Structures are given as C-alpha cells and as structure tokens.
Amino acid sequence: MKELTKLEEEIMQVMWKIGKGFANEIMAAIPEPKPAYNTVLTIVRILEKKGFVGYDAYGKAHQYYPLISKEDYSKQILTGVVKNYFNNSFRNLVSAFADGKNLTLKDLEELKNIINE
DSSP states (O other), X not given: OOOOOHHHXXXXXXXXXXXXXXXXXXHHHSOSSOOOXXXXXXXXXXXHHHTSEEEEEETTEEEEEESSOHHHHHHHHHHHHHHHHSTTOHHHHHHHHHHTTOSOHHHHHHHHHHHHO
C-alpha cells in the first residue's frame, strides 16, 4: 500500500467520514481553506488509480467511496514509522513517548492492559 500525500490524506479523511459521496459532497465536507474543485477531482482520480477510492457511475456522475479503511491505513502507516524510525520496535516507539514524559500513568496502565489482552 502506498503512502498518501498531505492533500490525498485530507481527501481520504473526508471520504472515511462521509463514506460515499459525489464530488460536490466531498467538496462540502472539506474544511476551509478548501482547494479548488478541479484539484479535488484530480486528487480523487489519483486516489482511484492508487487503489484507495472506488466509484459507482450514474451517467456522467460518479459517487466515490473508500476502498481501504482508515484503520487499515493507520496500521500500515504506524508500521512504517516503527520500521523507519524506531528500528522496527514498538517498544522503542513507546519508550520514546515515555522518555519525553508524554505518557501519563493512566496512559501507561492502558497500554499495559492492551498488551495483556
């Protein structure tokens, strides 16, 4: 699975939120400042070519929908971050947060419970 650019990811966030939508519905769901309408259509077509978005055709209109879940993409990205920045070790990732004092005791307890499950 390929990684998304910032704008592609922004469009995918919208797609995951709305589920299905025509171009005007996708545009309406994008937060300000909105890119140009043609830019959004171009990005949606790129996402289609990359295998992230599919569509149902209704005459000349296309209703787009995500082919990949947000959870699956998130897992893939996190795995890449762990591989590329933390020597393929989730322990190193968690240690980086713990060393930076970004985790509270409650966070650590929740992590422990998740690991124990």
